[in-house]
Amino acid sequence: MSAPLRLVIVTPERILLDEQVDALRFPLYDGQIGILPGRAPLVGQLGAGELKIDQGSTSRSYFIDGGFVQIKGPVVSILTHAAIPAKDLNVQTAEADLQKALHMPAHTDAEFDTKQDAQDRARRMIDLAKHK
Amino acid sequence: MANVRALRKRLKAIRNIRKITRTMELIATARFKKAMDRATQAAAYTKKIGEIAADLSHAATDFSHPLLETHPEPKHGVLLVLTSNRGLCGGYNSGVMKQTLTRLREIKEHGQTVTLEVSGKRGQTALRYQQIAIDKQFNQFEDKPAFTEINEIADRYIRLYVEKKIDWVNVAYVRFESSSRQTAVLETLLPFAGTEPKTGAGGSEVEYEFLPSPQGIIEGIVPAAFKARLFKCFLDAAVSEQIFRMVAMKGATENAGEMISELSRIANRARQAQITSELSEIIGGAEALNH
Numbered sequence: 001m002s003a004p005l006r007l008v009i010v011t012p013e014r015i016l017l018d019e020q021v022d023a024l025r026f027p028l029y030d031g032q033i034g035i036l037p038g039r040a041p042l043v044g045q046l047g048a049g050e051l052k053i054d055q056g057s058t059s060r061s062y063f064i065d066g067g068f069v070q071i072k073g074p075v076v077s078i079l080t081h082a083a084i085p086a087k088d089l090n091v092q093t094a095e096a097d098l099q100k101a102l103h104m105p106a107h108t109d110a111e112f113d114t115k116q117d118a119q120d121r122a123r124r125m126i127d128l129a130k131h132k
Numbered sequence: 133m134a135n136v137r138a139l140r141k142r143l144k145a146i147r148n149i150r151k152i153t154r155t156m157e158l159i160a161t162a163r164f165k166k167a168m169d170r171a172t173q174a175a176a177y178t179k180k181i182g183e184i185a186a187d188l189s190h191a192a193t194d195f196s197h198p199l200l201e202t203h204p205e206p207k208h209g210v211l212l213v214l215t216s217n218r219g220l221c222g223g224y225n226s227g228v229m230k231q232t233l234t235r236l237r238e239i240k241e242h243g244q245t246v247t248l249e250v251s252g253k254r255g256q257t258a259l260r261y262q263q264i265a266i267d268k269q270f271n272q273f274e275d276k277p278a279f280t281e282i283n284e285i286a287d288r289y290i291r292l293y294v295e296k297k298i299d300w301v302n303v304a305y306v307r308f309e310s311s312s313r314q315t316a317v318l319e320t321l322l323p324f325a326g327t328e329p330k331t332g333a334g335g336s337e338v339e340y341e342f343l344p345s346p347q348g349i350i351e352g353i354v355p356a357a358f359k360a361r362l363f364k365c366f367l368d369a370a371v372s373e374q375i376f377r378m379v380a381m382k383g384a385t386e387n388a389g390e391m392i393s394e395l396s397r398i399a400n401r402a403r404q405a406q407i408t409s410e411l412s413e414i415i416g417g418a419e420a421l422n423h
Contacts (some may be wrong), residue, residue, distance in 0.1 A: 010180055012279040012363050014173035028343055043184055044343035045352045070184050070352065072338055079180050081283065097335070 002038035003074040007053065010079050023054040024076060026064065035076060042071040046080060048121040050128045061086035063128050065121065089129035100123035136406060139399040143392060150388035157381035159233040163275050164374035164407050171308070171367045178360045185331035185353055195300040198294045202323045206299035210247045210289060213233060215255030217271060222380035224306060225254040227316030231304040235318050236264065240383055250354040255361045275374060277366040293322050303365050306372035314372040366384065
């Protein structure tokens, strides 16, 4: 068994978390990834969605909003704009975000992409808020 | 001789002012510590971004991104000025204004145009007094700038820059170098100077797996680094403001102390003189009665 993972979550405002964990699941730009101790080095772009942390028999969830992950040895660094504990999520605000995303203009390709991303983000937030 | 009562009144006023300035100094010290904590916490993010960028530079040969490109013929840009909302902080705002005005003059000489964005009431009033039009103003950034708000500003700059509607972004603010040294500077944020992959940090010769690809990561990390840099400007400005206020208020408290000792000396002299003259009048009167 390799050394246990150390998870560091960094947002632009502060270091949110720095502790030992057993396993991790989080979204990359194109789908979920699971991390266990002994993972090969990786640099990846994150998507929006649920970060699930397993510690022993308990697990916790955060909502992360894009960013990057760097895995180097046992240290997993997650750099993200915002990480919100799942229990602080609110279905109403997430629904409001979705409504806002649905009413965004989409005349150019870039605008269309932004709209799509915003919708995905809001839907995942609603999902996580409902199943916390 | 000076009027004792008037002197006493002045003394009382100065004592009150000293109380206020001392309190302000204490408040500024407390705020400085908080702002400093925030700045150190934020530094971790910038450091990590730099690390990833350094790792990338090993893997990717061409490090290119629209934000890194210099536009050939600059015509229009954005000048963001960070000042404080409140005064009584010594030369903090005037330093920033000096940088701003020099840059504005330079822009005019080169026949370019500028969108002027000012954060902080002090800078806004100073520019209005000079009759310089401000295009956009912010007042919400006190000593705790929030990343989400700066994110919005940064996104707007990135969009404008990529669409080639602006050719540069300058920021005038007070940079925090150490707790005894802060200087008003003008920095060019765009074209972005890169994240300066650290040389000598050769320990990170790790073969990474890149998802999606090195180029894909670059596309994400350059804007993130730019945002972190802009955020750092706001944090630096907040820390420096508190230091300037601390120093200014310390000086004010000391001056008030000096004035108090000087004035109380004069007041005591005046009181003594009054008593002496009263005494001599009484003695004089008594003497006159005896004869």
